[in-house]
Amino acid sequence: MDLTYEATSTFAKSFGLIYLIVLSVGITAYAFWPSLGKRFDKAAKSLLDDEDGPCR
Amino acid sequence: MMTRLMATERQGALILSGLVALAGLILAAAGRGDPMGVHGWITLVFAGGVLLIALRALDAPEPTEDRLASYYDDPTKVGILLALFWAVVGMGMGVWVAAQLAWPELRFDAPWSSFGRLRPVHTSGVIFGFGGNALIATSFHVMQRTSRARLAGHLSPWFVLLGFNLFCLVAASGYLMGVTQSKEYAEPEWYADIWLVIVWVVYFVLYMRTLARRNEPHIYVANWYYLAFILVVAMLHIVNNLAVPASFGAAKSYSAFAGVQDAMTQWWYGHNAVAFFLTAGFLGMLYYFLPKRAERPIYSYRLSILSFWGIVFFYIWAGSHHLHYTALPQWVQTLGMTFSVMLLVPSWASAGNALMTLNGAWHKVRDDATLRFMMLAAVFYGLSTFEGSFMAVRAVNSLSHYTDWTVGHVHAGAMGWVALISFGSIYAVVPLLWRKEAMYSWKLVESHFWLALAGTVIYVFAMWNSGITQGLMWRTYTESGTLAYSFTETLVAMRPYYIARVIGGALFLAGAVIGAYNVYMTIRVAGHQAPQIDYPTGSEANEPAVPAAE
Numbered sequence: 001m002d003l004t005y006e007a008t009s010t011f012a013k014s015f016g017l018i019y020l021i022v023l024s025v026g027i028t029a030y031a032f033w034p035s036l037g038k039r040f041d042k043a044a045k046s047l048l049d050d051e052d053g054p055c056r
Numbered sequence: 057m058m059t060r061l062m063a064t065e066r067q068g069a070l071i072l073s074g075l076v077a078l079a080g081l082i083l084a085a086a087g088r089g090d091p092m093g094v095h096g097w098i099t100l101v102f103a104g105g106v107l108l109i110a111l112r113a114l115d116a117p118e119p120t121e122d123r124l125a126s127y128y129d130d131p132t133k134v135g136i137l138l139a140l141f142w143a144v145v146g147m148g149m150g151v152w153v154a155a156q157l158a159w160p161e162l163r164f165d166a167p168w169s170s171f172g173r174l175r176p177v178h179t180s181g182v183i184f185g186f187g188g189n190a191l192i193a194t195s196f197h198v199m200q201r202t203s204r205a206r207l208a209g210h211l212s213p214w215f216v217l218l219g220f221n222l223f224c225l226v227a228a229s230g231y232l233m234g235v236t237q238s239k240e241y242a243e244p245e246w247y248a249d250i251w252l253v254i255v256w257v258v259y260f261v262l263y264m265r266t267l268a269r270r271n272e273p274h275i276y277v278a279n280w281y282y283l284a285f286i287l288v289v290a291m292l293h294i295v296n297n298l299a300v301p302a303s304f305g306a307a308k309s310y311s312a313f314a315g316v317q318d319a320m321t322q323w324w325y326g327h328n329a330v331a332f333f334l335t336a337g338f339l340g341m342l343y344y345f346l347p348k349r350a351e352r353p354i355y356s357y358r359l360s361i362l363s364f365w366g367i368v369f370f371y372i373w374a375g376s377h378h379l380h381y382t383a384l385p386q387w388v389q390t391l392g393m394t395f396s397v398m399l400l401v402p403s404w405a406s407a408g409n410a411l412m413t414l415n416g417a418w419h420k421v422r423d424d425a426t427l428r429f430m431m432l433a434a435v436f437y438g439l440s441t442f443e444g445s446f447m448a449v450r451a452v453n454s455l456s457h458y459t460d461w462t463v464g465h466v467h468a469g470a471m472g473w474v475a476l477i478s479f480g481s482i483y484a485v486v487p488l489l490w491r492k493e494a495m496y497s498w499k500l501v502e503s504h505f506w507l508a509l510a511g512t513v514i515y516v517f518a519m520w521n522s523g524i525t526q527g528l529m530w531r532t533y534t535e536s537g538t539l540a541y542s543f544t545e546t547l548v549a550m551r552p553y554y555i556a557r558v559i560g561g562a563l564f565l566a567g568a569v570i571g572a573y574n575v576y577m578t579i580r581v582a583g584h585q586a587p588q589i590d591y592p593t594g595s596e597a598n599e600p601a602v603p604a605a606e
Binding site (some may be wrong): 005009013020023024027028030031032037038040041042043044045046047048 | 131201202272273274276277344347348351352353354357358359361364365369385387
């Protein structure tokens with residue numbers, strides 16, 4: 001396949017769109033996945049916990 | 057500080073600095089009679105200095121410190137001091153070049169002091185010197201705290217920090233000698249670029265290795281932003297600096313790309329330098345230091361994940377908005393414009409998330425200038441990302457592009473967002489790192505805050521006025537269809553704003569000088585206090601936990 005302007009722009013306009021949509025759906029699902037809520041809360045609060053030196 | 061390294065690490069430092077000094081010698085020999093030769097000598101002196109420090113500590117006894125029980129903060133401390141040094145130098149250069157525009161006789165007729173050579177010293181000085189050192193230093197701090205693990209290695213953080221500063225030094229001195237690739241924010245020539253790649257890869261490996269030792273199941277979101285900063289800057293830097301040196305004995309190279317491809321690559325780099333150097337890394341700072349200082353967890357952790365991916369995947373497409381009305385295909389311009397407008401969503405999600413975190417802690421914002429720095433940074437982040445999306449729209453861009461409006465926009469971001477979050481983080485972290493009760497003077501922090509705010513507002517308003525005046529004068533036609541104003545007339549109209557800009561910049565610089573003095577006095581004078589938290593706990597194994605070999 002020749003690397004022409006038409007070919008690259010068609011690729012960018014089709015697959016570029018698909019991958020961005022798939023990616024955004026995936027990320028939204030990850031961010032709002034119910035069972036991950038606890039882990040996220042813990043991460044957000046862990047910042048304020050006592051930071052008494054590295055464990056290893 | 058060298059005595060805290062083990063003997064093998066000190067030997068490693070000796071070998072590394074010897075190798076860099078040798079590289080400097082080769083550069084000096086190959087580049088005789090060319091600015092590259094001067095850079096060789098600079099490298100030689102810099103590495104020679106490090107070598108001497110390593111040599112003097114070579115016979116020191118092995119450290120008895122228990123490496124299990126504390127964070128390794130020496131590189132962070134040096135990084136913060138270097139950031140403040142570059143802040144004063146870079147902002148000082150900014151005030152000088154701004155004054156040259158209002159009073160051209162301030163050029164003093166030397167070649168090195170012309171506007172074209174001093175301006176990149178200002179931009180690189182503040183972006184890479186100040187911003188870069190602040191990012192490296194705070195990333196070392198944040199990655200250790202959020203992972204609850206000590207830095208993976210004791211030599212590589214020094215290599216990253218000092219290597220990066222050698223790059224900054226070579227860059228700034230090169231500009232004064234007229235060395236430039238003529239690519240904005242990517243001016244340094246090929247040998248400096250290769251050096252930065254080496255430094256950056258070591259930085260990435262260090263970050264990954266520290267994260268791999270983490271003692272937390274989840275990697276806190278601030279680390280994601282720092283990692284995006286490191287990874288994407290490496291990618292941008294390598295691609296945009298693909299070039300063929302004209303000879304291996306001179307500071308001159310030719311880009312691997314030509315014409316509009318070169319322009320597109322440059323602005324893909326340029327805009328993502330804004331995105332990943334000046335935004336992603338500093339968002340990492342915001343997501344760590346703002347909740348920490350406000351003593352409240354981030355308002356919505358889920359939102360911070362969403363906005364992270366939004367920022368990463370939208371920004372990478374936005375660069376072509378710098379090339380509206382050029383030879384670039386129309387659809388690529390439209391693509392850049394569309395993504396720039398979409399970027400408003402994750403950007404405002406981040407700014408809103410930061411401000412909502414402060415809900416319920418507004419009394420702290422009122423009382424604590426350090427937290428107020430961070431709050432104002434989030435506000436300016438929201439303002440300048442809105443302005444950026446707006447200016448990327450083709451019709452707006454036809455008025456704003458090539459005018460001082462762009463300069464005003466950049467400074468709303470760089471002063472209002474990047475510098476304020478950095479100063480806020482520095483004020484938050486300095487007492488902790490040096491084990492002090494508090495900053496030397498809270499009144500000086502307070503005056504720095506108001507100087508910074510006044511300076512930014514004066515600067516940005518001056519440039520808005522100047523830029524819109526300039527843009528409108530450029531597009532005004534007479535009835536007979538000729539341009540109504542000559543170029544000189546636009547300069548005369550803009551002069552009052554140029555003077556206002558010097559005043560705004562000088563206020564901001566004065567704040568930075570006060571900040572540097574305050575940090576210095578904190579280290580020298582402020583009372584010692586061992587904090588309750590962030591303090592090493594005892595460990596059974598009284599031996600270094602980290603393997604010596606790096």
